[in-house]
Amino acid sequence: MRALMANTPMAVCTVLALGLCLLAQQAGASKGRTFHFAFIADANSPALSGAEQGIIEANLQGQFLGIQYVLEKFSSAAWDSARPDKYMAILADLPAEKLVALSRSNPIRAIFNLTAKDDQLRTICTPNLLHTIASMNMYRDAKQQWLTKQPVVEITVSGWHQDFVKFAARDLNKRYRKTFSQPMDELAWSGWAAVKMTTDLIARHVDAPPSALLRLLKTELAFDGQKGITLDFRPNGQLRQPLLIADSNGRLLGEAPVRGVVDANDLDSLGYAAEQADCP
């Protein structure tokens, strides 16, 4: 039924005269729109399958609205000869210096940093760079909070965990495993989140150009990252988000902000809340 609904306008166009075809399209108003995203990486990227999962889910929503999303992959060399204007946003698995160059050469659209955890990336002036991966400071604070409560354990901190089940995390883990036959990790979550939050905003603002979309991402985001709490960006472009604590064997122990140590809803207890990019 879903596929049928999505295909109807195209079928009408192939069988009817042009005039009728145009009428049918006009009746659909904003129907039949396609939005493109670029994904740039120089090696096999675990964030890519996450972004692809995001596209699958976005197209499921899009089919009800006559919207389609496409993800195109590039190496950074291939990107140099691409036409950036085609893309609503750019997703990147690149090291810090390449990210900065990319954001400065494409200042009007959102550039998602899916993988680089460097703290200094969050302090330099790159107003269009959005980090869905957490910063080193956030991991450090999460670890410290947990050790305040449980001082004698060795732990690891991550943005996602394959055994996380609360807040419908179970559903996302299940969907991802079904698509890729492998568990979701934090880089995959980071790619998924970038696509999911952007496409949900596009669905609500179909006429927004990339620059307006960037502004919406920075100011109006109320994202359900399947971590149980509304997620949005700090002024420096860092996504506020809970982190997950596992033991040295990878067994999931809990979440940060760590309840009992800080307010469990205080996402600004991870990393620098007031951190501002150093813009002139």
Added chain:
Amino acid sequence: MKLIHLSTLIALLLAAGAQAATDRIFVTNERSNDVSVINGETLEVEATINVGNRPRGIGLSPDGKELYIAASEDNAIKVVDPVSLQVLREFQAGSDPEAFAVHPNGMIYISNEDDAKASVFDPATGQKIIQIEVGLEPEGVAISADGRQVIITSESTNMLHVIAVPEHTITANILVGARPRAAVFNRAGTLAYATSEISGEVKKIDMQTHTILAQTKIADEKAKPKDVLLSKDEKRLYVAGGRANAVLVLDADSLEPIKRIPVGKRVWGLAMSKDGKRVFSTNGVSGTVSVIDTEKNDVLKTITVGQFPWGVVIDD
């Protein structure tokens, strides 16, 4: 002459139906795997029954003769006699059945969270009548009083899907706030109200134009609104506040807050008596049910039930 006979017959049937009501309140306890049976007169638990694993969604047949309970871990709906409390039969209802609603014609509309589908079952035979593709993680189900419209909320697609009955076609897809959980129609079916858990919002929707007429964000940051009910005079909304640990009363027209009624921890389910005088809330983490007097909007009584009470239905 024939007309008189018919109306007399209907009156008799209605009277028989009314007499059959047990005045019990049934509560599914998700973690202790049982159902608490509360006496509507004394407001005390008179029985606890085991009907299946991880009971969540609960509803009554239109004639009140059968109680339906979704046993999520058994992938089944259990059919229980509300008088004898015996399980009469059961049927498979897809993977992990959770929330459902009973149509005035007796069919059960259920969301299948794992499959991005809504299904319609005939509880008499256990047969699946039709399946409708909806968004990701379908959850809440609401049916208009005339039975012509069904709303399914899809939590990870952030939409209300409006399904026309009996055609079973999707007539509208309405984008709402993140993680829509539940919806309710007004009696005329011209308005609907929906809660969104992650965005903390309640929206009022015009069901003729499918546009949003009003919206509000619950002031309490911890609030994760879930179940929603409309008062009998349709002037107030009752919203289960989740982690706000309160039932929130809103003006149904403007969505302005009227009152915050503190109940137990993690408020999920709500049910209203037919006369509109009492609202029951399930307080998951506290393991209690709160009885609210809707005239004063105060808690009349708090009743200890099983672990993680989830759904509640009143057989009045």
